[in-house]
Amino acid sequence: MSTATYTVTGMTCGHCVSSVTEEVEQIAGVTGVDVDLPTGKVTVTSDAPLDDAQVKGAVEEAGYQLTS
Amino acid sequence: MSTATYTVTGMTCGHCVSSVTEEVEQIAGVTGVDVDLPTGKVTVTSDAPLDDAQVKGAVEEAGYQLTS
Numbered sequence: 658m659s660t661a662t663y664t665v666t667g668m669t670c671g672h673c674v675s676s677v678t679e680e681v682e683q684i685a686g687v688t689g690v691d692v693d694l695p696t697g698k699v700t701v702t703s704d705a706p707l708d709d710a711q712v713k714g715a716v717e718e719a720g721y722q723l724t725s
Numbered sequence: 726m727s728t729a730t731y732t733v734t735g736m737t738c739g740h741c742v743s744s745v746t747e748e749v750e751q752i753a754g755v756t757g758v759d760v761d762l763p764t765g766k767v768t769v770t771s772d773a774p775l776d777d778a779q780v781k782g783a784v785e786e787a788g789y790q791l792t793s
Contacts, residue, residue: 672740 658688659706663699667721668692680715697724726756727774731767735789736760748783765792 668674674692681690681701689702699716701707713723733745742760749758749769757770767784769775781791 669737670741672744673738676740 658702658704660700660702661707661709661712663701663709663712663716664724665692665697665699665716665721666724668694668697670694673719673721676719677716677721680719681712684711684715726770726772728768728770729775729777729780731769731777731780731784732792733760733765733767733784733789734792736762736765738762741787741789744787745784745789748787749780752779752783 665677668677674694677699678690678692681687686704687701688704691700716723736742736745742762745767746758746760749755754772755769756772759768784791
């Protein structure tokens, strides 16, 4: 079990949160995604440590940017 | 053919625009919906003049508020 937190910019509403959540949930091994809209913090839990590039790709697929 | 413009508050992104557009398009007689995100102006074209209460209901169903 692994947990990582990322910061996503550009999310402005609940729809944005849903879009990011749905994309990140599709990454193999991801067991949970929690998004805090005001701060842009996205906490991802997974079976094993994730490849940050995959998370970045998922966030960008949803239409947003990863800052860290 | 009738055109009316409303102002909707709370829309922050393209998802919001889509939600409002989809709800308002479902009103009987509506032939077109144009949303300007920065101003919140929603222009609705329809076969006959619309009941403003129906538009208000559709906007609220989408999760936003009509101001005029």
